[in-house]
Amino acid sequence: MTMLQQVKEGNFLGATLNLDIAFERGQWKTATGATCELLSRGVLQITPSAPTGEEKSLVLSSGVHGDETSPIELIQRLAEQIICGQLAPSHRLLLIIAHPDAINNHTRFIEENMNRLFKGRNQARNIDCVIANQLQDAVSHFYSGGSASSHQRWHLDLHCAIRGSAHYTFAVSPHSDNPTRDEVLFAFLQQAKIEAAMLSNTPSSTFSWYSAENFSAQALTLELGRVAKFGENDLDKLAPFYQALLRLVSQPHIASQWQDGEMVIYKVTRTLIKHSDDFRFNFPNDQANFTFFAQGQFLAADQETEYFALDGGESVVFPNANVAIGQRACLLVKETEVSLGEQLKVKD
Numbered sequence: 001m002t003m004l005q006q007v008k009e010g011n012f013l014g015a016t017l018n019l020d021i022a023f024e025r026g027q028w029k030t031a032t033g034a035t036c037e038l039l040s041r042g043v044l045q046i047t048p049s050a051p052t053g054e055e056k057s058l059v060l061s062s063g064v065h066g067d068e069t070s071p072i073e074l075i076q077r078l079a080e081q082i083i084c085g086q087l088a089p090s091h092r093l094l095l096i097i098a099h100p101d102a103i104n105n106h107t108r109f110i111e112e113n114m115n116r117l118f119k120g121r122n123q124a125r126n127i128d129c130v131i132a133n134q135l136q137d138a139v140s141h142f143y144s145g146g147s148a149s150s151h152q153r154w155h156l157d158l159h160c161a162i163r164g165s166a167h168y169t170f171a172v173s174p175h176s177d178n179p180t181r182d183e184v185l186f187a188f189l190q191q192a193k194i195e196a197a198m199l200s201n202t203p204s205s206t207f208s209w210y211s212a213e214n215f216s217a218q219a220l221t222l223e224l225g226r227v228a229k230f231g232e233n234d235l236d237k238l239a240p241f242y243q244a245l246l247r248l249v250s251q252p253h254i255a256s257q258w259q260d261g262e263m264v265i266y267k268v269t270r271t272l273i274k275h276s277d278d279f280r281f282n283f284p285n286d287q288a289n290f291t292f293f294a295q296g297q298f299l300a301a302d303q304e305t306e307y308f309a310l311d312g313g314e315s316v317v318f319p320n321a322n323v324a325i326g327q328r329a330c331l332l333v334k335e336t337e338v339s340l341g342e343q344l345k346v347k348d
């Protein structure tokens with residue numbers, strides 16, 4: 001079967017991962033009248049049957065890290081429902097299974113962490129850089145074809161965490177000076193029963209940051225449970241998220257009111273960067289995300305620099321001493337109150 005035949009039968013994932021079959025571009029209509037366009041391997045654009053120009057342009061990406069499989073399974077499920085005519089989208093969608101080589105390799109990346117390669121054009125020194133460049137182009141092209149309002153541009157980049165976590169699901173809102181924290185985005189998180197959200201305080205070079213910074217998109221990295229192999233994910237635990245996603249995709253509008261108090265909000269207080277191979281944490285490698293350290297507790301050391309928890313204590317997220325030098329070794333966060341309004345803002 002050709003790639004296009006497989007995708008038209010609903011097997012977006014199988015066709016994407018089979019590197020023995022050549023990529024084939026193609027366009028077709030589903031039974032609900034939606035138009036599907038396979039733009040490149042793992043990149044499927046869907047246009048609703050009667051676009052008004054006011055609908056959302058929604059990027060849903062998975063597989064930026066090859067070993068984070070539950071989001072990939074969810075994107076396959078969504079693609080299949082749309083392709084097979086069981087779900088009629090009300091919005092423009094760009095469904096992405098990002099890194100077939102890393103997925104086939106069952107690893108986070110091949111040579112470089114792709115989710116640090118979205119700050120602009122990369123020199124094509126390896127497959128991770130080549131794909132990151134292609135994805136930047138795909139997203140840029142997709143947003144240029146949608147509504148003029150940046151509030152209608154959304155990007156949910158779906159991941160899962162390497163370690164256990166006090167919050168099974170949580171969101172990372174990238175930092176941008178653009179208004180990318182609309183109330184309706186956080187209302188969606190609550191409808192999806194996402195347990196916590198972290199508000200970043202400095203720019204990063206992640207895929208969600210790319211869309212927020214360059215296109216003012218309502219963009220988030222979403223952590224959906226814990227890394228497991230294909231077939232071993234407990235997708236029932238992600239059912240509230242998937243049901244909310246189906247409503248987001250299929251309904252013209254979702255309820256926009258954010259209810260204070262139903263989701264724990266953290267602000268990022270510090271990003272610890274690994275400056276040398278001597279970087280080490282003063283806690284075990286498998287320390288759970290959001291573990292709290294009281295003020296003054298020794299957290300980490302890097303050559304002569306020592307890091308201690310600051311005033312009121314801090315919680316650690318994504319600790320990883322094995323990252324490349326110059327990259328983020330962890331985030332330190334603190335629970336915070338936010339003010340309600342059109343945009344979520346940290347109360348200082």
Ligand SMILES: O=C(O)CCC(=O)N[C@@H](CCC(=O)O)C(=O)O
Pocket residue numbers: 065115159160161162163172174204206208221318319320
């Ligand atoms: O569990 C971990 O340590 C990593 C999970 C993961 O891949 N997280 C993303 C977060 C991106 C962001 O900060 O928006 C990553 O590290 O790339």
Ligand SMILES: [Zn+2]
Pocket residue numbers: 064065068159160
């Ligand atoms: Zn990830």
